[in-house]
Amino acid sequence: MSDDLLGRHRSVLPDWLALYYEEPIEITHGEGRHVWDSDGNRYLDFFGGILTTMTAHALPEVTKAVSEQAGRIVHSSTLYLNRQMVELAERVAQLSGIPNARVFFTTSGTEANDTALLLATAHRRSNTVLAMRNSYHGRSFSSVGVTGNRGWSPTSLSPLQTHYVHGGVRTRGPFAALDDYDFVAACVDDLKDVLGHTRPPAALIAEPIQGVGGFTSPPDGLYAAFREVLHERGVLWISDEVQTGWGRTGEHFWGWQAHGRSGPPDMLTFAKGIGNGMSIGGVVARAEIMNCLDANSISTFGGTQITMAAGLANLTYLLEHDLQGNARRVGGLLIERLRAAAAQVPAVREVRGRGLMIGIELTRPGTDEADPAAASAVLEAARAGGLLIGKGGGHDTSALRIAPPLSLNVAEAEEGAAILERALRSTL
Known part of the structure; x- marks a missing residue:
């Protein structure tokens, strides 16, 4: 250079x-x-x-959409109606599998997970969160506080009380020698034991496949088994789809669908691929959860016209091809x-x-x-x-x-x- x-x-x-x-x-x-x-x-x-x-x-379809939108208007904030944001939200809500879904756009996966944690803790009136060992959820203060990977956790200080459970890594840890059925059973027992020693948690946040953790994953069905335990106690399930979403795993459009026998998560977060390089993240949640906040909020750069135009073109290309x-x-x-x-x-x-x-x-x-x-x-x-x-x-x-x-x-x-x-x- x-x-x-x-x-x-x-x-x-x-x-x-x-x-x-x-x-x-x-x-x-x-x-x-x-x-x-x-x-x-x-x-x-x-x-x-x-x-x-x-x-x-x-990708020509995306670069054309971005160029054409840039020639009209790039940004206006969420204080004004935004046709592109509404259109992309409609498509994401329908694809999410979450009933009566609402979508909030952010600029990154970190911000999406941060928002999901805010919603969960406000809805449940609890700052206790369950997370997976070896996980990564972003670099903000709250998302670092639920990251179970020492290499990406620069501080132990956190606004959240986080408890880490087993299951994100199939071939390491105390249950690695078990077959899949017994592995899931042991992880569920571990979850129940943790729940018996903590204040009622707001949510479990989990990546279906752990990205920064080295693309590790549990046996299919683990999070469905977790969901059954959590649902009995009113604990929410947040599926962090920042890396697994949009069909990357091939077998499913969302990573949670490998664990879907108990239905979709209460919330899912997304980012990365949907913008094909443009800064798009977001949260999908049931309306009762998304609407639980009792203070004003906006997103200055979440859902700008130019990023939404890119997301719409990219999603269309992905589905049509x-x-x-x-x-x-x-x-x-x-x-x-x-x-x-x-x-x-x-x-x-x-x-x-x-x-x-x-x-x-x-x-x-x-x-x-x-x-x-x-x-x-x-x-x-x-x-x-x-x-x-x-x-x-x-x-x-x-x-x-x-x-x-x-x-x-x-x-x-x-x-x-x-x-x-x-x-x-x-x-x-």
């Missing part, structure tokens, strides 16, 4: 603002499933701006290809996930000890080979995170898997 952008970054931005790679890159433009850096290098993008470029880079089905088909091929490659690499503890949301956990060979240095090395090698991926995990960031745009085709999946296989073999 001729103008020393990295040095300028370090001189004016926080030290804790993480950058990937020993030599960080500046991404200047993208198209489809590819991006280019300021040195002209081309990469296959398997991380999509942290699962945010959900359909494709520079069956990107959920594509995630199921291409994601299934990709995960099997990666499992075959990983079988020859002793440092790979597990390849997990569904659809186009895949995690590869790395450990020191012959142990369950996390190996974050190995994850960083594979990240570097993949980049050198022309592939961008992410990393995460609740055990010292030792999981690789793979989440391409949902329009990924078979040839690109094969190309990315081959690059990643070479990166694994060359570094581990």
Whole structure:
């Protein structure tokens, strides 16, 4: 970088603002499933701006909608009627599965979860919250207070009293050796035990698949079993769909639907992919919950005309092109290809996930000890080979995170898997 952008970054931005790679890159433009850096290098993008470029880079339908809306009006706030916001809310409410749903738009997943916690605690008149171990829900004061991942929790101070329960990670912890049926039963018993020792909680907040935690998940049906226990006590269920929503898992449109035998959650939160890069987040809740606040509120930047135009165009494209089905088909091929490659690499503890949301956990060979240095090395090698991926995990960031745009085709999946296989073999 001729103008020393990295040095300028370090001189004016926080030290804790993480950058990937020993030599960080500046991404200047993208198209489809590819991006280019300021040195002209081309990469296959398997991380999509942290699962945010959900359909494709520079998707014509979205860029056209944004351009046309920018030529009319960009923003007016929620103090005025907003046709685009109403239209997107109608579609999201219908897709959510929540009866008599109301939708509130925010600018991010953090703000969406923050709002859901406000609604739950106000509705239930309790500041006690249940959350999952290894979870991540954002970087605001309240969302950090329900994040069960030490690496992303910079303070123990919180306006909430949070109790963490088992179940978000299937292959670690005290119940890992149990079969799925007994695992769920043990986690339900743990939940009941926690409930017996706490003030009545407002809600359980849970990611159906833990994103920052390394794409870990419980057996299907765990949150349905939790819901039955919670419902008896009036405790709300908030499904954090910031990373799992909009069909990314392939099998379901929402992550909660893998646990849906007891019906939809009381609230769900969303963000990231719906804007395809534009800042959209939100909460869907039953009307009685959404309307429980007894003070005025607005959202200055939540639901602006330009972001809503992008969301409408992006959602239309996703549905009309069956990107959920594509995630199921291409994601299934990709995960099997990666499992075959990983079988020859002793440092790979597990390849997990569904659809186009895949995690590869790395450990020191012959142990369950996390190996974050190995994850960083594979990240570097993949980049050198022309592939961008992410990393995460609740055990010292030792999981690789793979989440391409949902329009990924078979040839690109094969190309990315081959690059990643070479990166694994060359570094581990």
